[in-house]
Amino acid sequence: MSSDSDDMPLAKSNGRVSEAHISKAVDKAMDKAGARSDYAPAGVSIRNGPVIEDSMDVDEPLTNGNAKRKARTSIGKAVNYKDDGSDGDSDAKPLAKRQKTKKVVNSDSDDEPLASKKTGRLPPKASETAIGEESSEDDEPLNTKLAKQKASIEKKAAKEAKEIRAKESKAKKPTPKKVMKKEESDSEEDVKPAKKRKSNGASATKKTNGVKKEASSDSDVPLKKKAAAKKSNVKNEKTSPIKKGKGKKDESEEAEEVYKWWDAPKKEDDSIKWDTLQHNGVVFPPEYEPLPKNVKLLYDGVPVTLSIEAEEVASFFGAMLNSTHNVGNPTFQKNFFTDFTEELKKTGGAKDKDGNKVSIKDFSKLDFKRIFEYYDGKSTERKARSTAEKKAEKAAKDEIEAPYTHCTWDGRKEQVGNFRVEPPGLFRGRGEHPKTGRVKKRVLPEQITINIGKDAMVPSPPEGHKWKAVQHDNKATWLAMWQENINGAYKYVMLAAKSSIKGQSDFKKFEKARELKKHIDRIRKDYTKDLHSELMADRQRATAVYLIDKFALRAGNEKDAENEAETVGCCSLKFEHITLKPPNTVIFDFLGKDSIRFYDEVTVDPQVFKNLKIFKKSPKKDGDDIFDRLNTGQLNKHLTNYMPGLSAKVFRTYNASFTMSTLLKELQNVDISLQEKVKLYNDCNRKVAILCNHKRTVGASHEAQMEKMGDRIKGLKYQKWRTKQMILDIDPKQKKKKGADFFELDEELDEAWILEHQAFLVQELRTKIEKKFQKENEKLVADGEKEMKAKELEERLKVADDLEKKFKKENKSKKVEAEGKGPTVEKYEAATKKLDERIATMLLQAEDREGNKEVALGTSKINYIDPRLTVVFAKKFDVPIEKFFSKTLREKFNWAIDSIADEDDWEF
Structure with missing residues (x-):
């Protein structure tokens, strides 16, 4: 969609500005300079692979070095931490390659790469195994695999968009014979809306290609709030969550009654909150x-x-x-x-x-x-x-x-x-x-404005003070507001995340992303065409949309420069924020939202690379805008031509949700363990984060957590070995029957580690006894009774002393005596099997955690992936929803859990 006028006003006036038109001579010169046949696959981040230095660098290479790697010992045959750089067999695939980092800035704001400028280090690179289920037998580079998968998903998106529009177009043109029936149907709908409406997380809808079309989402104003029905007719009901975990108390019994706004009739005026x-x-x-x-x-x-x-x-x-x-x-x-x-x-x-x-x-x-x-x-x-x-x-x-x-x-x-x-x-x-x-x-109260109903009692300010103002704005959803002194920003007291107002806001956000499904193919086709436009403004806009769509960049320009930090987004990128490395690698390095450093190396379409070279062409230098003929307002105004209410931020939600939806559809409900099902979901979530460029730095505590988990796995292996030795204590003939290998100590468990672990077990037992003793004493005092004496604690601690003696005896005799009441070979064999299951589960958890270390699954799951997709997966694979949503998130996404509870064919 080209501009109507060649004389489009400049978006920005500071610094050197690009020419209004791109001459054919400049185009040809750039083509000649960048003539290469070995382009890396476009559309993916390559921080998980090396950037090859090239003598034809357009910009000076960055001086930041890669973080050094730290080798670790294995915590199990299926979990290997050695940094050998090889793929190996799929059964012994390394979890991920470790990196030593200095200070880490943790952020829950977004899934963008984070790093502190002070460290002088780049964020850690995503490991090859972090992607999940890539075939180790295939020597195809990881970036190529990802690029192909991303391209395949985009083709499916284009095909689906055309099908949706075709069906909608067909539905709008009824045959003459059906006109009367349609009118009668419409009349019935007006008379009995309650009977026609189906609970689908939206208002009354009709399915189109398995997609529920929202009745009204034509504007970007807040979602129409569903009013409570008359008290005599509509009752607040408790939602019934999906399958609960075994042995867990049904929290819905104690939960507050939930207002089912998704089932309530709409208000005529959606601006009234x-x-x-x-x-x-x-x-x-x-x-x-x-x-x-x-x-x-x-x-x-x-x-x-x-x-x-x-x-x-x-x-x-x-x-x-x-x-x-x-x-x-x-x-x-x-x-x-x-x-x-x-x-x-x-x-x-x-x-x-x-x-x-x-x-x-x-x-x-x-x-x-x-x-x-x-x-x-x-x-x-x-x-x-x-x-x-x-x-x-x-x-x-x-x-x-x-x-x-x-x-x-x-x-x-x-x-x-x-x-x-x-x-x-x-x-x-x-x-x-x-x-x-x-x-x-x-x-102070004098700074606070209260928003409340006209007939309601205004809360009293602290004695000697008064409110700045009291207003009755029923089009606002905040209860109180004031301005803070640091950035001059306004702070609002809002309803909680689990409230109906917040739920409707989330619902509307995801429905807007679902609506983008119908138009994504036309948008991508148009901006691909405009990448070659002669008009500089059109080419800059097309390049910006490409970067926002492909790499989840924020639009930028959404701040008051005088009151906020010098942070940027796509439209406000400066000359120094991108480095170009032929043939088609772009390195982003800038302060993004919340002054968090965004660093990423990505491969782009050759035409996009050429455009960025043109946008950085001399006489531009540091401080000059890359997109000097574009701002966020112009970009979003252009996007509304495709779909009412569409803005740059919708692409992040759409790409994450559509990618997740596509990956989940490909899964088969095979007979696997619960933990394997959870890992299956997390693998899809991880791919979404990587394909949509949602990353994070490795947390400072990750290394310690993995070591602790490794020790727990070793502890279970040691426990399994002791259990097997007890079998021999009861029946020595079992060694010949089962074979000597069955009773061998795991190769990871050397003598030094066993002694350390035994000391840990003894100390752990002592700590448990002491804590229990202390709690019981506190309860006695609270009940007005006398405390137990220290002698009682000494008696209890003898159990730990006995365990210590037992370990010493075992180490000396190299023999483990049978424990428990009525010990039998069968009992110990059953215990061994259970320990094997626990070890397998923990190995899966360790692999899952290691794979997720550079991907913020929580942020993707909460902010970008439609929660109804998680609910659909939980239903399809018979997994308790608690495995994916905490109690807080179940309350927040109650609308998603309940609205499709009776639907088996819901699609994003």
């Missing part, structure tokens, strides 16, 4: 508690006295001295010191013990150790409290907050999300935020 609204406002943080007189901030070794306001700011920094990631950051220190000295100026400055003014000008001379020790001591005291004391404090806090946790929305009870006003402190931010360390000021 509520008719009546009552709530109790917000909970303010406690007032500042001054430091004891003997606890002072030191400046150049001299204790200084501060005003209460300045002391509070100093305590913010002092209390977090153990957070070296923050307090050791020069930007954090600089911002804090600026705000601290400003507070000193306002409140009279600092004074020594004689009342003389102390001029604080050098941050390095400040000593917060006494303040830290004071707060650290208080923290230790809190942790040392008994369980009974902690429970009592929590109960008291819950009682105070109880009136604020829920509101009454159109007569029904709805849970409020963030009803607590954030306490003052130091702003930390995400990633490399330039304002980290700034003082977040205390929010």
Whole structure:
């Protein structure tokens, strides 16, 4: 879809701007410069493989080196951590290659690659085995396999889009004979809408190619909220979750009654969000508690006295001295010191013990150790409290907050999300935020606007204060609002994620992505054509849509540059943010959402590579825009020509959900274990994250978790060996019957490890006994009874002493005596089989966790994959929904679980 005018206004005016038209001479020159036949497969990330250096680099190669690898010992034959770089046999496929990383910035904001600029290292590369079920017998490069799979999915998408449009077109042109019947049908629908409507997670719908078409999704305004029916006719019902896990209590019995908005009739005016609204406002943080007189901030070794306001700011920094990631950051220190000295100026400055003014000008001379020790001591005291004391404090806090946790929305009870006003402190931010360390000021009632029903009782502000304003806006879904001082952003008190309002918002988001199915082929066809356009604006727009569609880049330009950090997205990329490496590799390196570093190496279509070379052509240099004739508003306006309400962000949800849907359809319900079914789902989820470019850095704790899991697997193997030895103790003839190999110790379990594990088992038993003794004593005290004496604990600990003696005897005699009541060979054989099953399950879990280390499955599953796909998988494979959704997520996606509970043919 080309521009109507050659004189399209420039999207941006700063820096050097590209020519309005791309001459044929420039096109030919770029074609000649990039004439290569060995293009890497386009459309995939290649951080999981090396980037070959090339003498024809368009840009200077990056100086960041790859992180070094750390070899590990195996935790089992099926789980190999050796970094040999080979594929090996499928049965002994390595889980993934390990990497040593420095500081890791964890983020739950998105699945984009994250890394700290300070480390000077690139994010770890995805391992080849992280993809999942790739054939080890096939020598085809991983990138080629992924590119082919992605291309296959896109072909299916194009075919399905054409089929959907064809069926809809056919449905709109009824034959003359059927016209009357259709009119009669429509009339019946108007008279009896309740009987015609089917619970499908939407309003009344008709199936088209197995796809439910939303009755109305033509605008990008919030989804039409479904009103509660008359109390006499419609009752709030409890939803019945899919198959529950064995032995688990049915949580729905204790859950609050759920408003089934997906079954309720629609309101005529969807802009009206509520008719009546009552709530109790917000909970303010406690007032500042001054430091004891003997606890002072030191400046150049001299204790200084501060005003209460300045002391509070100093305590913010002092209390977090153990957070070296923050307090050791020069930007954090600089911002804090600026705000601290400003507070000193306002409140009279600092004074020594004689009342003389102390001029604080050098941050390095400040000593917060006494303040830290004071707060650290208080923290230790809190942790040392008994369980009974902690429970009592929590109960008291819950009682105070109880009136604020829920509101009454159109007569029904709805849970409020963030009803607590954030306490003052130091702003930390995400990633490399330039304002980290700034003082977040205390929010006063005078800054807060309350939104409530006209006839409702307005909550009272704290004594001596008043609200900034009280309004009755029934087109807004927030209950309270104020502006914070760091970025000037507005903070809102909203309903909880499990509320009907949030549920409708999620539903609408996924339905919008489903609607994109009908148009995706035309969009891709058009932007592929416009990649060759003579108009610079059209070519830039087509290239941007390509990058957003293929690599899940955010659109960008969605911020106030004056109040927020210098973060960018696709449309706001600068010259320095991309490096081009022939023949078709693009390296992205920029600060994305939340100031988190986005780094990725991707292969693109040769024409896209050529376009980016043109967009970076001299005289452009660092600081200049890549897409200088495009902004997010223009891009989204263009997309609405295809579909009302379509914006760049819909592509992320569509690509993740459609890819997941395609992968799940290919699965066969074979006879496998529950854990294997869960892994099957996770493998699909992992592929979605990789194919849609949703990645994360390896968590700092991953290495330790894998080692712990490895030790647990070894522990089970040791337990299995001891059980087999007990068989020989009962019947030595079994060695000849079963063969000596059956009773051999696993090769991983050497003598040193066994001694260490035995000591661990003894200590673990002692710890359990001590904890149980302590809990029983706490209960006795709570009930007004006497505590048990220490002698009782000594008696109980003899069990651990006996176990230690038993291990020593076994190590000396090399013989394990039978344990338990009525030991038999059959009992021990059954125990061995159970241990084999547990080992197999844990090996699968270890492989699954290792494969997921660089992919944020949780974020993909919660934010980008339609939850109804997870529900469909759980039904098809007879897996408890709890295996995929926690209790919180089951509440959040209650609409997805319930709305297709009776449907076996639902499709994304």
